[in-house]
Amino acid sequence: DAIRDRLPDHTVALARTPAEERAAIRDARFVTGMTLEDDLLEAADSLEVFACAYAGTGHLPLDELADRGVAVTNASGVHGPNIGEHVLGAILYFTRRFHVGARRQRRREWRHYKATELQGSTVTVVGLGAIGQSVCDRLEPFGVDTIGVRYTPEKGGPTDEVVGFGDEAFDDALARTDYLVLACPLTETTRGLIDEEAFVTMDPESVLINIARGPVVDTDALVAALRSNWIRGASLDVTDPEPLPEEHPLWNFENVQITPHNAGHTPNYYSRLADIVAENVRRFDESGSDAAFEN
Ligand code: 7N6
Incomplete structure (x- = not known):
């Protein structure tokens, strides 16, 4: 909802189950989420950007994403x-x-x-x-x-x-x-x-x-x-x-x-994350390609 509020002109699909994820990812150009498993990535034919919801992206299949030309963004700034x-x-x-x-x-x-x-x-x-x-x-x-x-x-x-x-x-x-x-x-x-x-x-x-x-x-x-x-x-x-x-x-x-990997979890995390994701969607729109994310 926080992302929808910020991007009223975009189609935002919410995928809550693995089946919904598989269905949604086929046409998605921009996906945000915590992680992206290999099998899901296989199905992501239109994917151009994966906006990881974490500050750290070491858990992602980064080589595979690079091979497919998918730009990856992190959520740097979400954990201030x-x-x-x-x-x-x-x-x-x-x-x-x-x-x-x-x-x-x-x-x-x-x-x-x-x-x-x-x-x-x-x-x-x-x-x-x-x-x-x-x-x-x-x-x-x-x-x-x-x-x-x-x-x-x-x-x-x-x-x-x-x-x-x-x-x-x-x-x-x-x-x-x-x-x-x-x-x-x-x-x-x-x-x-x-x-x-x-x-x-x-x-x-x-x-x-x-x-x-x-x-x-x-x-x-x-x-x-x-x-x-x-x-x-x-x-x-x-x-x-x-x-x-x-x-x-x-x-x-x-x-x-x-503490159980808990330091980042507060209710405010989600609105900060939505700000970052929406900003990246805007940059993506403006660039017309993934060139905006090369750095
Ligand atoms: C995962 C928290 C981050 O990198 O460590 C956090 O943003 C993720 C449970």
Whole structure:
């Protein structure tokens, strides 16, 4: 409905079941959805654009889509406030040690515990896309030093410092970081970026926050790091594997906060998504071809 409202001059077909999807996709030039399975793609003879409803597109059959000349757009920008606020919450949760407070409360125990201050800390944000930017915006009033990590550090960014992936400056940044926020896409470069070596480099008082994709972190190395107290804790909205199996060791740590790939899900997500999709449809109309999406 949100998309129909924004595109009154277009025919918008809603496909809710696999049968409806198969029927609708034959004539569709522009499709939006979470994913596009191979068999559906086979039937998509008229498809020119697949507008993925996610910020991350690593789950799509990208080679197959490229072979068929289908342009792919993502929903970059859909997760500003939702994930920005989630990350700030996660940082403050560990800074103020709310998990320790909650445990005291459950036991009706009026006894002080050590909380810390965010002010003066160093926060590193890996990935300076729309989500990384929203995290940096929200950190602004807290008086922290920020380091950004991106492929093209020469471009600068919203952080006090910007470094590249995997070079010496990156290791140096890791060693100085109190809160490491992963907000990057899953790519060849970022898969397993936070591995045993990274955990050894990180400060034992530092906290890992992953709202990117589970495999950016080597899960076995994370469990080992937590067991050895190589880091203070972790906030994980994404895990590898996902869903996290019931018997997985990560569930057992009191200093691990787990949410079920939930950071992006708020009611406002849909209207933001509809804005992005409608804008892409307009650009598609204007271009008359998929040329508008080449970049
Ligand atoms: C899927 C959420 C994104 O990339 O991670 C989100 O937009 C998708 C459950």
